[in-house]
Amino acid sequence: MPANYTELEKRLWEAADELRANSKLKPSEYSVPVLGLIFLRYADYKFSLVEQELAGVSTRRRSVGKLDYQAKGALFLTEKARFDYLLNLPEAEDIGTAINQAMKAIEDENEELKGILLKDYNRLEKPTLRELLKTFNRIKLAEIGEDAFGEIYQYFLSNFAQKEGQKGGEFFTPISVVKLIVEVIEPDHGLILDPACGAGGMFVQSAMRVREKLGRDPNTAISVYGQEKTEGTVKLCQMNLAVHGISGLRNIRQGNTYYEDIHNCVGQFDFVMANPPFNVDGVDNKKLENDPRFPFAKPKVDNANYLWIQLFYTALNNTGRAGFVMANSASDARGSELEIRQELIKTGAVDVMIAVSSNFFYTVTLPCTLWFLDKGKAKTHRKEKVLFIDGRHIYRQIDRAHREFTDEQVEFISNIVRLYRGEAPDTKNGSKILLDTYFPEGAYQDVAGLCRVATRAEIEAQGWSLNPGRYVGVAERPVEDFDFAEKLEELNEELESLNVEARELEERIAENIAQILGV
Secondary structure, eight states: OOOOOHHHHHHHHOOOOHHHHHHHHHHHHHHHHHHHHHHHHHHHHHHHHHHHHHHOOSSSSOOOOHHHHHHHHHEEEEEEEGHHHHHHHOOOOOHHHHHHHHHOOOOOOOOOTTTTTTOOOOSSSSSHHHHHHHHHHHHHHHGTHHHHHHHHHHHHHHHHHHTTHHHHHHTOOOHHHHHHHHHHHOOOOOEEEETOOTTOOOHHHHHHHHHHHHHHHHHHHHEEEEEEEEHHHHHHHHHHHHHHTTGGGGEEEOTTTTEEEEEETTTTTEEEEEEEOSSSOOGGGGGGGOOOTTTTTTOOOOHHHHHHHHHOOOOHHEEEEEEEEEGGGGGTTTHHHHHHHHHHHHHTTTEEEEEOSOOSSSSSOOOOOEEEEEEEESSTTTTEEEEEEETTTTTTTTTEEEEEOOOOHHHHHHHHHHHHHOOOOOOTTTTHHHHHHHHHTSSSBBEEEEEEEEHHHHHTTTTTTOOHHHHHOOOOOOOOOOOOHHHHHHHHHHHHHHHHHHHHHHHHHHHHHHHTTTO
């Protein structure tokens, strides 16, 4: 079990954020340089560990060199790339140029990092840079484990995402949502794809699960492949992988996923995970003609949601699983999107749908839905079934505007999926009480207001809707005090669902009248 570095993370963040507040920089201008310095501190820490390990190995016949460090998982650092060297530079020295040179030296000595590290530290004021170095020097190396730097990097990513708002949400998916996706699809082997990878949180959580739950080296169990539109975000992802000890940095590539199939994805991957941008318009469908990644047709509406869904589906091999975040509207979308959804459901690959409450994301306050596909399901008893879970009432309130899942809640929801699949639940994070309450027989059962398994015939009768609220129903609850804003939000969600049903009824009535009149 990794150590808890919460207090250390908070102290470091508060110090770094105070420096930003007293500088002329926006969060978006400050985040990448700061994350780069965390990476540098990690590289120095790892180098120091291996240096101690190799002490005494050098002989007159054989000296210790770069390959010895790299063989033990450390980046090789020259003297001028060491953290202490930079920290102790005289005040008269140009610290920005020195850090740039240190980053270049690391790239020169470690081929996998070539072109990845930021080398533009002159943009930051010299006093700010020196204070940042002192801030990260507060990490007492003797008191931490190697996992500390990955935890710190993730913590800073999360905080920068909140500070940057809409832009931050483009590169960061809240960790508790990522954990839930990972626990449901269990990516413990083979090739993993995220075609909208942001800062790489899906890869990091997958690797952590392999290391902590299975006791295996993730670099021998899984291989990660990512694609991202902006170069800066690609570098954030690559550094994130590096500080977590995950190999495959060169598999994270820059490109527009709609038009560029960089990894030749069709049928290749064991697992696909993603949090794509919602409701994107302006995609040029003419560029997608004859692209095998879109087998069900292109949506006629100017909305890319069902392009993404097809991308995820086609990237899977015959036993592959996918988990991704999607706008609620996609579950009930009409017209050509309904036709695509119908075809997808008929393949038998749609496995689980989980409704998530509002305020989980930094970019949007609206609720969303997690979709899970499983191509291997076609050979099981679940072939023509879909599990619907309404998780909108499962969360921990962080502050007025943000919510998250606790580890216990992640485990509970994923255990519902395990019971549905006929697998043993996992209760290490304390979900046993919830399981015993809702599933006293230790086996899956439908629970009003929480979960229900629907057959394909039932889904067809609901107009091929994949909205969990259509199937799960409402649990009986005693009258109690309630939060007005929360209740209003619940009623609004119910109204949205009823409006969708009303539109369907209008369409059916219009069709029936047209048939009667012979129009």
